[in-house]
Amino acid sequence: AQKITQTQPGMFVQEKEAVTLDCTYDTSDPSYGLFWYKQPSSGEMIFLIYQGSYDQQNATEGRYSLNFQKARKSANLVISASQLGDSAMYFCAMREGRRRKGGSYIPTFGRGTSLIVHP
Amino acid sequence: GAGVSQSPRYKVTKRGQDVALRCDPISGHVSLYWYRQALGQGPEFLTYFNYEAQQDKSGLPNDRFSAERPEGSISTLTIQRTEQRDSAMYRCASSPGGGGPNYGYTFGSGTRLTVV
Numbered sequence: 001a002q003k004i005t006q007t008q009p010g011m012f013v014q015e016k017e018a019v020t021l022d023c024t025y026d027t028s029d030p031s032y033g034l035f036w037y038k039q040p041s042s043g044e045m046i047f048l049i050y051q052g053s054y055d056q057q058n059a060t061e062g063r064y065s066l067n068f069q070k071a072r073k074s075a076n077l078v079i080s081a082s083q084l085g086d087s088a089m090y091f092c093a094m095r096e097g098r099r100r101k102g103g104s105y106i107p108t109f110g111r112g113t114s115l116i117v118h119p
Numbered sequence: 120g121a122g123v124s125q126s127p128r129y130k131v132t133k134r135g136q137d138v139a140l141r142c143d144p145i146s147g148h149v150s151l152y153w154y155r156q157a158l159g160q161g162p163e164f165l166t167y168f169n170y171e172a173q174q175d176k177s178g179l180p181n182d183r184f185s186a187e188r189p190e191g192s193i194s195t196l197t198i199q200r201t202e203q204r205d206s207a208m209y210r211c212a213s214s215p216g217g218g219g220p221n222y223g224y225t226f227g228s229g230t231r232l233t234v235v
Contacts, residue, residue, distance in 0.1 A: 004161075035224070043208065045162075045226035091161050095224075106152070106175070107224065109161035 003027065004092050004110035011115050013082045020067070021077040021113045023092030029053075031097030034075040035107060036066065039089040048090075051075055053097075082117045089114050121145070123227035125211050131233045132201055140196045140230045142211030148225075149216025151194050153186055156208040156229070168194060169216060201234045208232075 005024045013019040025034065036048040051059045051066045059066040067076040075094075079086055093107040124143040132138050144151050150169055154162035164178040170191040179185070183201075188194040198205055208229045215223065 037226075042228075043231075044228050045210065045212075047224065093161075106164055106167060108164070109154075111161050112159070 003108045004094050006092055006110035006113050008113045009111075011113055013079075013115065013117050015084060015117055015119050016081055018078060018080045019082055019115065021079070021090050021092075021115065023075045023077065023110060025073050025075060025092075025094045027073075027094065027096050029097040033095045033105075034066070034068070035093040035095070036064070036075075036077045037091045037093065037109075038086075039091060039112070040085075041088070045091075049077070079115075084117050084119065087115060087117045123211055123213050123225050125209075125227035125230050127230060128228065129231045129233075131235060134202060134234055135200055137197065137199045138201055138232065140198075140209050140232070142194045142196070142213075142227060144192065144194070144211070144213030145225055146192075147215070148213035150214045151188055152212045152214075152224075153194070153196050154210040154212065156210055158207075162210055165196070198232075201232075203234045206232055206234045 003026050007022055032053045034051045038046045038048050049059050049061045049064045049066050051068050058068050063080045065078045067078055089112045091112045092110045095105040095107040126141045130138055152167040153165040155165055156162045166176040166179055166186050167174055168188040171188050183199045186196045208231050210226055210229045212224055212226045
């Protein structure tokens with residue numbers, strides 16, 4: 001079963017506008033973490049933002065915020081005031097609280113959303 | 120080092136050849152992970168290590184794939200008798216390890232493997 005679902009293969013946004021990238025997840029663990037990564041055309045994976053399942057407030061990092069709706073199991077990324085440099089693939093990932101053997105947590109990634117910011 | 124370093128950055132090999140991909144994690148990071156990313160897809164877990172011990176290799180697609188981390192630092196992912204379907208970006212990531220699910224996770228730039 002898909003643990004992370006990103007339903008938007010591609011999104012377009014006008015420069016300086018806000019955009020929301022959707023992410024839903026599936027887990028039975030009460031403790032988990034949610035991540036967003038940006039992958040520009042250069043191919044690197046850049047960590048953007050993290051939300052813990054027990055965090056009371058939505059995470060924010062500069063122009064990035066995470067709209068965390070626990071009951072709906074969604075963790076949408078909101079980018080405010082889009083810039084041309086925001087054009088990239090964006091991946092949502094989840095790390096569950098249940099460790100794999102040996103004591104580590106393996107993030108599972110969604111298929112990504114391609115964001116294009118146009119002037 | 121300051122970041123996760125992977126080499127080579129690009130590798131083109133003929134079908135049937137063996138390839139070895141190297142990952143040098145952040146100094147002191149306990150956990151090291153290998154992922155494979157096909158074009159237009161998210162990273163797919165292959166295997167991971169804590170120190171030198173391979174803790175989970177459930178993501179390795181078949182027995183042509185193997186990985187090692189003999190001294191708990193640098194890791195090598197080896198693909199024997201490569202096939203065209205092995206063509207992908209191979210990514211390594213490391214983390215400090217231990218603790219809860221919010222530990223930092225740093226990716227390398229990846230190795231783009233093309234099998235011709």
